[in-house]
Structure formats: C-alpha cells, structure tokens
Amino acid sequence: xxxxxxxxxxxxxxxxxxxxxxxxxxxxxxxxxxxxxxxxxxxxxxxxxxxxxxxxxxxxxxxxxxxxxxxxxxxxxxxxxxxxxxxxxxxxxxxxxxxxxxxxxxxxxxxxx
Amino acid sequence: xxxxxxxxxxxxxxxxxxxxxxxxxxxxxxxxxxxxxxxxxxxxxxxxxxxxxxxxxxxxxxxxxxxxxxxxxxxxxxxxxxxxxxxxxxxxxxxxxxxxxxxxxxxxxxxx
Numbered sequence: 591x592x593x594x595x596x597x598x599x600x601x602x603x604x605x606x607x608x609x610x611x612x613x614x615x616x617x618x619x620x621x622x623x624x625x626x627x628x629x630x631x632x633x634x635x636x637x638x639x640x641x642x643x644x645x646x647x648x649x650x651x652x653x654x655x656x657x658x659x660x661x662x663x664x665x666x667x668x669x670x671x672x673x674x675x676x677x678x679x680x681x682x683x684x685x686x687x688x689x690x691x692x693x694x695x696x697x698x699x700x701x702x703x
Numbered sequence: 704x705x706x707x708x709x710x711x712x713x714x715x716x717x718x719x720x721x722x723x724x725x726x727x728x729x730x731x732x733x734x735x736x737x738x739x740x741x742x743x744x745x746x747x748x749x750x751x752x753x754x755x756x757x758x759x760x761x762x763x764x765x766x767x768x769x770x771x772x773x774x775x776x777x778x779x780x781x782x783x784x785x786x787x788x789x790x791x792x793x794x795x796x797x798x799x800x801x802x803x804x805x806x807x808x809x810x811x812x813x814x815x
C-alpha cells in the first residue's frame with residue numbers, strides 16, 4: 591500500500607530552470623494539495639484540487655502551476671525557479687466528503703541556486 | 704496574517720509527565736481542527752481531530768480540547784514517551800473551503 595508517493599526526494603536547480611514535482615496517490619482520494627515547509631513558517635498551502643479537472647489557489651500560489659488530469663496524479667510545476675522557492679514540498683490527499691484528515695507524502699527537498 | 708498560531712516553538716517534558724501543546728486561531732469560521740505529528744525526513748502524520756461542535760476528543764494517550772470562545776485548542780499527551788519527540792502542527796479548515804491552514808509547529812522533546 592503505497593499511499594502518497596512524491597518524486598524526486600531531492601533536487602537542486604539553477605535559477606530560471608523549470609521543474610515538475612510529481613505526486614501520486616493510490617487511495618482514490620478526490621482531494622489533493624501541495625504545501626511548502628519553511629523554517630518558522632510551518633506548512634503553507636500552495637494549490638489544491640477537489641477532483642480531476644478542478645484546481646484552486648492556496649495561500650502562496652505565485653510561481654507555481656498545477657493541473658489534475660487524473661484522480662491519482664497532481665504534479666506541481668515551477669516554470670522559472672527562484673531562490674525563494676528553496677523549500678521542502680509536501681503533497682497530501684484525502685477523501686473530499688466532510689472533514690477528512692490528509693495523508694502526506696514524505697516530501698521533496700528542493701534547492702534553487 | 705497568520706490565522707493559526709503556535710506560539711511555543713519548542714517544549715521539553717520528562718518521560719511519563721503530561722505534554723500540553725497549544726494553538727490559537729483568529730478565523731471564527733474554522734469548524735474543524737487537526738493535529739499532526741512530524742518526524743525528520745518524513746511527511747506529517749495525522750494524530751487526532753475535533754469538530755467545532757465538540758469541546759473534547761480523546762484517542763488513547765492523546766486528547767484535544769477546543770475552547771471556541773477563546774479561539775484556542777490544545778493537545779494533551781499523557782503519559783509522554785520518548786517516541787513522542789517530534790514536531791507537532793495544528794491545522795484548521797473552514798467549512799466548504801477545502802483549505803487547511805497550518806500553524807508553525809511546536810518541537811516536543813520528551814526526556815528519558
């Protein structure tokens with residue numbers, strides 16, 4: 591039972607490069623989301639999706655794009671990486687109905703030089 | 704504006720004693736609150752939750768208390784164990800928004 595799988599685990603980019611962080615879940619969860627964790631800032635919501643074809647912005651969406659073509663996958667794209675995007679990124683998923691706790695992946699540690 | 708605040712960045716407790724982690728929020732529309740535990744190099748894992756219609760929820764050694772008038776919730780761990788050493792995040796969501804807002808976390812260290 592894989593749960594939420596994030597790839598890659600680590601990545602170093604140069605400023606201006608583009609990159610896609612992958613997130614896949616095998617629990618048939620409708621709701622998926624992306625967070626970034628920075629020291630002293632906790633987890634901040636970047637984008638989320640309540641189902642295939644539906645996405646919306648969270649607290650800190652600038653510089654990131656998402657799409658949701660399938661229930662299982664929710665990739666996060668950095669079109670032109672900036673040093674301020676150096677962070678640990680977490681993907682999470684849950685059932686959509688009612689109040690449901692989220693299941694998190696183990697994160698992608700991203701450094702932008 | 705931080706809607707969910709954890710004002711204590713760290714807490715140390717002796718093994719066997721009670722750990723109390725606190726969380727304050729400003730948005731009166733939040734109706735569901737959760738606590739997550741996070742170990743280094745892992746994703747957060749769900750611990751316990753509470754709906755705004757309740758003021759207490761228990762699960763084994765973990766109890767969450769909600770004081771809506773004070774916009775405050777707390778997590779009690781009794782008895783504390785060394786394996787409880789981790790970062791604890793509180794989170795809140797507003798009905799129908801699907802947005803979960805997290806606090807900044809409290810690092811708990813349980814001393815053997």
